[in-house]
Amino acid sequence: MSWRRLFGFRRRAALESRLREEMDFHLREATEQNLRAGMAPEEARRQALIAFGGRDQWSEATRDEIRSRPLEELLRDVRYAFRSLRRAPGLTAAAVTTLTLTIGATTAIFSVVNAVLLRRLPYPDAERIVAVCEKSTVRPGNTLCPIGGFSGSNFVIWREEARSFDAMGAFYERRVAITASGREPVSAQIRFANASVFSVLGARAALGRLHTEADDQPGAPPMLVLGHEFWQRQWGADSSVIGRQVRLNGVDATIVGVSQPGFALYEPVDAWLTIRFSAEQRNRGGRFLRVVALLKPGVTLEQANREMSLLAARRAQDAPQFNTGMTAFVLPLREKVLGSSGPVLWTLFGAVGFLLLIACANVANLMLARAAARERELAVRVSLGASRARLVRQLLTESVVLSLGSAVLGLALAVQGTRALIALVPEGISTHSLAGVAVNWRLLGFTALVALGTGLLFGVVPALHAGRGDVQEALKEGGRAGSSASRKSARFRSALVVAEVSLALVLLTGAGLMVRSFAALQAVRLGFEPAAALTARLTLPGRKYPNDSVIAGTFRQLEAQLAALPGVQAVGAISYLPLTGERSVNGFTVEGKPAPKPGDEPGGDMRSVTPGYFQAMGIPIREGRGFTADDGIGRPAVAVVSETLARTLFPGERAVGHFLLYEWATPERVEIVGVAGDVHHDGPAKETYMELYRPHPQFAYSSMTLVIRVAGDPGSYGNLLRGAVRSVDGDLPLAAVQPMTALVTRSIGPARLSTALFGLFGALALVLAAVGIYGVMSYTVQQRRQEFGIRLALGASPRAIVAMVTRRGAVLSGAGIAIGTVAALAGAGLMRNLLFGVPPHDVATFVATVLILAAVGVLAAYLPGRRATRVDPVSALREEGAVR
């Protein structure tokens, strides 16, 4: 009401005119009275004016009555609030800490989670976009359809037959050298895609046009769409690029357009080139594509899945050699993109909720403790005539001062925290650019509202109570926790603390499990030595390096140059470097063993390596030998296999000496000459696969990743590496020069992020629980000062007092820990999918959590207990019954 009066300008104008009118009336009446008394009109008016006094002066005084009063009262309330908050620094600090941490940290954490995982995919019909995948029905495998698992022939056929989709697009990626006339060749990640990919994603061109169906026809000239960033980086955003010719690995292509900024699907690529499936594609084997499709409006996932499995069954009959034991299914693109982050997301959601609950319990608790401590003060003020409304306003002001202060701090924390957390987000796990990620204001508003609402609610309740309560009783109680009302609220507060501790235990257990899991992840031996290894991607343009022997010779020459550099200890190269997610899968059979059923052939990764690779990567040769310079073109075809392959295909016998048969461009028969140590190619959390290494000259790739093992910091060898490559061919583009350790770090990036987030939640929960226990115990100590004083005066030892208080705190936290442990045991199973190398009911984690929380609980009670012993008995007793 005072606010309305303060700011109601219209009302103020009305007031002014009322004031004026009243004065005029008054003046006229006075003048008339003077006239009746026989004065002359002039004199009557003059006398009336004199009696009236300074008109401006008293109208100002009247205005003051109306205006300044609420403002003054507000200021007084605020001043009073500050004073009374200062009088209870412990409780105030606890409440401010709780509110600040809650508002700030949850907002920061959630802003990042939201930006990384929750935001809608940036496509117009995102809800209808699905990934179409094939999987083996025989070998239970990855249901998230791995990169490059889709058959070209099936795509061509199903695109015509499937009725569930408006459009269906396929693509794969290759790194190529792009040469524009008059420029140095640059290495670029190219996505070969048919035009439908653009229509599925609803993409539009920023410049020129995107691919059309006509570009997809066999025999159509290759058309290139540049990614916006690549266009800016390489062409300086020159809009005249449209229509220009470039060479991609020796093939001419025309630039037709530039995509919109930020347009991406899965991993970012530099440019998009048309795929032109030839007629023969229908009869080819091999799985190398990824497929996305746009569901027709109204078609459900189930319908699409039913159709795809029917189509797959038909293909298994029509082309059993490629399709037996395979089926197809669709997956919402969102799920595919989120991948294994999904469960993390939900768990984090739960954690945010838990933390908010803890915070609310904490704030409620602290406010109630404050109120209880002031029961007498309020009672005194009621007896002195303060109205309940006045008290409510007073307490409300305090709550608002407290809450607003904390909200401001929380906001600062949210902004800083969001920035700090974004730095933790690994590349490639987000579907969006994180550059623009800011605080999520809606969530900030929500947390602030919840936290402040709790504060206000529990801040004002006592005032209502005080107004209604029995003043006499409260005064007699002298503020001691003895009245039935305060006993009841003490019980309620204890329950809140117990709840808080149990929630904290659940969060802390989760955090502990995540940390243990992360430690296990880091402890995994990757199978190679990432330290001191520098890697760089090198792609030889096809026109200049037309055949395998030229390519192989160039790499051999280059390796020799690099090996001669000072500090370089070993040099090698591989077609698909570990931890890049790149692979090429093929099926093969063992010569002399019964042929497996179709669809059940063992499949493994095919990787081409140069002789020095194993040494440069630090991969041990377990059996037989590695490759040598003698394993060249025209020499016997040889292979080195991984331990997993040897173990799987040759259990109990030596793999070396056996022959493997497979079909690549032509049928191949290769002899196993060695067994190399297993390598976690997809990261520490992923299992090791069957790997088939072939010597580079016999299985030449024009695009290889160089690996050099050096003495000292690998990062400092970048320029030496570039110089050596230039000395071989000045036009060769070198890409992705990075230490192997960077790849390792990136591969555990998502785990690092979720561990950091859970760790934060756990730490916050611990702090809040400690604050809660501390706050309540401090209050109890404060309330029982007189009792402690008497006890001390009667000879109780300070230790006994401390023990008494601490025991009370221990009982509360003990109850919370017991309940929390049961809840955590029940809930831990939900985290199973998030954990690596740690069982959800990991005893060590649970024991450690319980111990930590118990220790914190005891400490948080011990500190106030210590204060209890410092009570001066005399002053405590003197206070007894004193009315201030």
Added chain:
Amino acid sequence: MAEPKRDELLQGTLDMLVLKALHLGPMHGWGITQRIDQGSRNTLQVGQGSLYPALYRLELQKLIASEWGTSDNNRRARYYALTPAGRARLAKERQAWRRMSRAVDLVLAMGE
């Protein structure tokens, strides 16, 4: 000590007098000064400079309420009336005043 002026009122008493004046029935500001003047047999003259602030203050406290009305000589005037809360307050103040004045009288009568 200077002789107190005729119209100088003990602080806090003005509110009580205004309430009392309105106890007789709704009245406008001018009329209230007249009532107090007459009631005190011309001893207490309420200065307008303090009357109107007091009226506005009392209205804010919901002890009195006001509305426009017509005066005896047919002029538009703001009429003030006592609210139940004002009535209660008047009773309280009156009691307090009696106690106080009796006490003051007793002190002044000491030794007489």
